[in-house]
Every structure is written in structure tokens, then in C-alpha cells.
Amino acid sequence: MNHLSRSCIEDVRLFKLGSNILGKPNVYVYSFLVDGLLIDTGQPLVGREFVEILQEEDIDKIILTHHHEDHSGNVELIKKSKGINAYGSSLCCEIMLSPPRIEPARLVSWGQNKAARILPIDMSVPIKTDSYSFQVFHTPGHAADQISLYEANRGWLFPGDLFVHDYIRAFMRTENMGEQIQSIDMLLTLDFTVLFCHHQPVSKNAKQRLANKLNFLEDFYGKVKEAYLEGMNPKQIMKFLGLKEQRLIKFISLGQLSTMNMIHSVIRDLK
Numbered sequence: 001m002n003h004l005s006r007s008c009i010e011d012v013r014l015f016k017l018g019s020n021i022l023g024k025p026n027v028y029v030y031s032f033l034v035d036g037l038l039i040d041t042g043q044p045l046v047g048r049e050f051v052e053i054l055q056e057e058d059i060d061k062i063i064l065t066h067h068h069e070d071h072s073g074n075v076e077l078i079k080k081s082k083g084i085n086a087y088g089s090s091l092c093c094e095i096m097l098s099p100p101r102i103e104p105a106r107l108v109s110w111g112q113n114k115a116a117r118i119l120p121i122d123m124s125v126p127i128k129t130d131s132y133s134f135q136v137f138h139t140p141g142h143a144a145d146q147i148s149l150y151e152a153n154r155g156w157l158f159p160g161d162l163f164v165h166d167y168i169r170a171f172m173r174t175e176n177m178g179e180q181i182q183s184i185d186m187l188l189t190l191d192f193t194v195l196f197c198h199h200q201p202v203s204k205n206a207k208q209r210l211a212n213k214l215n216f217l218e219d220f221y222g223k224v225k226e227a228y229l230e231g232m233n234p235k236q237i238m239k240f241l242g243l244k245e246q247r248l249i250k251f252i253s254l255g256q257l258s259t260m261n262m263i264h265s266v267i268r269d270l271k
């Protein structure tokens with residue numbers, strides 16, 4: 001069953017997309033539309049419905065926060081149907097020419113994203129719309145190509161997938177905890193009141209919620225570092241931290257998503 005619903009926070013339109021062949025979706029992703037700027041394009045599995053609903057919207061340009069399939073999935077479809085361009089970091093442009101094959105769990109939830117031609121964004125100048133100005137920051141850690149957008153006058157932060165939740169239990173193999181800490185630390189120097197997270201938009205205590213995520217990651221990183229420097233191996237560190245592997249998630253993602261990946265990410269940094 002495909003899900004597509006609309007809502008708003010202040011002047012930002014939210015499109016919530018989900019898909020599950022067996023019933024109600026387990027996971028959702030949001031795209032945001034503000035003053036003609038579409039931020040991310042949802043997952044391929046809901047492409048047809050999303051393009052249809054966007055027919056009635058004015059869109060001038062698309063920004064991709066990063067290449068993951070739940071963000072970039074319909075970029076080519078929307079570009080063509082609207083006759084507009086899409087932009088992302090230069091690394092995102094490169095990856096989107098040949099996106100990596102995704103594993104079965106992600107294929108079922110989101111679908112495989114196809115190659116797309118997008119243009120590199122100039123991060124030294126803000127993206128201007130009729131009423132707003134968005135600063136662009138390179139904020140790697142969740143994905144190396146990820147950018148965040150910030151509208152200072154309205155206090156809107158679009159952090160890609162850097163928040164998702166106050167704490168997390170699993171990492172993708174490619175995630176980098178040290179870089180996530182640095183990116184979130186930088187974003188917390190900004191003055192914002194709404195966090196347009198693509199999996200959980202937050203309009204109350206937004207800054208505190210992102211600070212919670214930073215505290216969680218710093219605490220986790222510090223404990224893994226301490227244990228590793230004492231000579232423990234990754235399995236012993238799991239036990240030392242009182243953690244249990246998310247076996248089902250690890251299994252269906254073919255190891256791409258796991259708690260152990262969080263520990264490995266810290267150890268890679270220390271080596």
C-alpha cells in the first residue's frame with residue numbers, strides 16, 4: 001500500500017511518502033516544498049503518485065540533500081515533468097550518475113533509485129527564492145555528499161538525515177560517526193526553531209532535540225574509544241556497552257544496517 005499525505009509547518013509544505021506491499025508502511029520519508037523550492041524527491045516506489053500530486057504545484061528548482069534513494073528517488077521524473085533543474089553537492093552529482101545498488105530491505109521499503117543528471121550547487125552563495133534565502137552547508141557523516149539548508153530569518157533548518165531521532169540503534173556501513181558529530185556541532189551554532197528532518201520533522205524544542213542527538217553520539221563515541229584503547233575488540237565493546245545487535249535488521253539488510261557498524265565507525269576513526 002502506498003501512502004502520500006500533505007501537511008504544513010509555517011510556510012513549508014510537507015509531503016509524507018510511504019510504501020509497503022503487505023499493508024501500512026513501516027517507514028516514511030518527507031519532501032519539503034517552500035516558495036518554489038522542492039527539497040528532496042521521495043522514494044521511487046511512490047514516484048507515480050508523487051509526480052501526479054506535484055502537477056498542481058509551482059516548482060522552480062529541486063535540491064537534493066543527498067543521494068540516498070528515499071531522497072533522490074524521483075528526481076529525474078519530477079525534473080522532466082516540470083522542465084526544471086535539480087542541484088546537489090558535487091559529490092552527489094557524481095554519485096547520481098550511477099547510484100549504488102541497494103540491498104533487498106531498502107528495495108522493499110524505498111525502491112532502487114535510477115541514474116540522474118543533477119547540477120553542482122555553489123555553496124558559497126545562498127539559494128534565493130522570491131521570499132527566502134537559504135544558506136547551504138556541507139554536512140557529511142550520514143552520507144559523504146550531504147548538504148543542509150538554513151533559512152536564518154525564519155529559523156528553519158533542513159538537516160538532511162542528520163537527526164532522524166534523538167538516539168539511534170544502527171548505522172549503515174558507510175556512515176561516519178566522527179563526521180556526524182562535527183556536522184551536528186556546527187549546525188547547533190545556528191539559530192533555528194524548526195528542524196525539517198526528512199523522517200521526523202520537529203517544530204517544538206527543535207534545537208534541544210538536535211542537541212540530544214549530539215549528546216547521544218558523543219557519549220557513544222567516547223565510550224567506544226575508551227573501551228578500544230583499553231584493548232577490547234568490537235564484540236567485547238558491544239558487551240561492555242550493554243548493547244544487543246538488531247539481528248532482524250542486520251539480517252534483512254544483509255549487514256548494511258547494524259549496531260556493530262556504529263562501533264566499527266568509531267574504531268575506523270581511531271586507527
Ligand SMILES: [Zn+2]
Nearest residue numbers: 068142143161
Ligand atoms: Zn539518508
